[in-house]
Amino acid sequence: MKTYLVGGAVRDELLGLPIKDQDWVVVGSSPEELLRLGYESVGNDFPVFLHPETKEEYALARTERKSGSGYHGFVCDFGKDVTLEEDLSRRDLTINAIAKSRSGEYIDPYNGRADLEAGVLRHVSSAFAEDPLRVLRVARFAARYASLGFSVHRETYALMAEITQRGELTSLTPERVWKELSRALEEPKPSEFFHVLRRCGALAVLFPEVDCLFGVPQPPEHHPEVDTGEHVMMAVDVARERFNNPLVTWMALVHDLGKGVTPKEKWPSHICHGIKGVPLVEMLSERLRVPRDYLQMGKLVSEHHLRCHKVGEMQARSIMRLLEALDAVRRPERVTLFAQACEADACGRLGYDRRDYPQKEILIRACSAIREVSSQPFLEAGYKGLKLAEQIRRERIRRIAKKSLS
Secondary structure, three states: OEEEEEOHHHHHHHHOOOOOOOEEEEEOOOHHHHHHOOOEEOOOOOOEEEOOOOOOEEEEOOEEEEOOOOOOOEEEEOOOOOOHHHHHHOOOEHHHOOEEEOOOOEEOOOOHHHHHHHOEEOEOOHHHHHOOHHHHHHHHHHHHHHHHOOEEOHHHHHHHHHHHHOOHHHHOOHHHHHHHHHHHOOOOOHHHHHHHHHHOOHHHHHOHHHHOOOOOEOOOOOOOOOEHHHHHHHHHHHHHHHHOOHHHHHHHHHOOHHHHHOOHHHOOOOOOHHHHHHHHHHHHHHHHOOOHHHHHHHHHHHHHHHHHHOHHHOOHHHHHHHHHHOOOOOOHHHHHHHHHHHHHHHHOOOOOOOOOOHHHHHHHHHHHHHHOOOOHHHHHOOOOHHHHHHHHHHHHHHHHHHHHOO
16 A cells, blocks of 8 residues: 655645645555544545544545546546556646655656646646536636746647537536636636636636626726726736635626626617626526625625715715615625725726725725714604604714715
8 A cells, every 4th residue: 555645735835835735645455444544434426535643635546437428427446456647647637647655756647747847737638528627627727826827738728628619518516616616716816717718618608797798898998908808807806916805806706797788889888787787696696506695795796886986976975875785784894895896896907906996995984984873862862763763874974974074
C-alpha cells in the first residue's frame, strides 16, 4: 500500500499558493484493509476514507468508464491493480494530475508542471469530454488563476464546445450549476468564469439572461465601455475586489438583466430597465434554486440601483422611501449589501474602477439614523395606530435630513 498527495495541494504548492486541504490517493490497497487500519469510510459513489488521526481524505486509486449521459454516468474500478498513472489519467486538467510521494518525488505523467509554468489550463485526455461538469470547473479555474496569467488551451476549448453542442450541459442539476457558480463568485476574477463559458457557447445554455447582455449598447456618456455585458463583467470584478462577498458579487451580476430585454430600436437607452429586470432575476434564481436571500437581494438591486446612485441629490423623504423598500428598519444588513452592489455598478465602468462612491455612506448613515428613532415618546404622548406610525415616520425623515444630508 502506497499513498500519494494529489490534486489541488500539489498544484498550489508548486504555484507557491496557500494549501487549504490535502487529499491523498491510495495505491495497492482495498476498502477492507483501510477499515482494518482504522480509516473511516465516507464515500458514496467510490471508496473515500478519512485518516484516523489527521481526518484528511484518502481515496483508493480508480479508473472511470463512461456508462451513460451526464456527470453521474460513470462506472468506477478501484481494484488493487489500478496504478497511480491510471488514477491521474481520469482527472480533468493536467495541473490537477500531479502527485507527490511521501519522499517528496513528483509523479507527473501528463506534464502538469510544464503547464503550470506556461499558465495553461489543458485537459488530460479526450475523456475530458465525457463529463459536462468539467466545462464549469475549467471556467472556475480560469477565474481563479487569471491574475497569474493562466488561459484555457484551444484544444480544451474545442472539447468544451463539443460538450455544449451535444446538449450535455442540460444534464447538470440546478444544485450542481449553482454550486459551481457560487464558488466562481468567490474567485479572484469572477468575470473570467463567464467569459470562458461564453467562448465555448455554454453561457447561452446555462445563463442566457447574462449572455444576452453582450452586444447591447448603453449611453457612452454614462458607460464608456458601451457594451452592457462588459459593464456587468467589470461590476462583478469590482464587487469581488472591494467586498469579497459572493452575495454582493451575485447582485452585481444580476443588477442590469433588464437591459437584455430592451427593444433594439430603443438602444442605447434602457428606460425602466430596473423593474424590467426583476422577473428575469426571479427566473434565473428559480432555475438555479439559489438561496432565498440571493433571490431577494437580486430583485432589490435590480429594481432600485438607479435610486441609490442619486441618493446624494434626494430629499430626505425620498431616501426614506428607498429605505422602506429595503425593509431597512428590520433588515439593516440589507442596506450595506445593497449599497455595496450599487458601488460595484457605479465603479464597474471603463475608467471608473478607482472612483469613490459617497452614496454608500449616505445611505448607511440614513439607515442608522432611522433606527435610532424610538416609538416610546410617541406612545407616551398618546399616539396610536396609523397616527403613531405617521409620527414615527416623520421623525425618521427628520433624522435623515439632520444626520445624513447635513
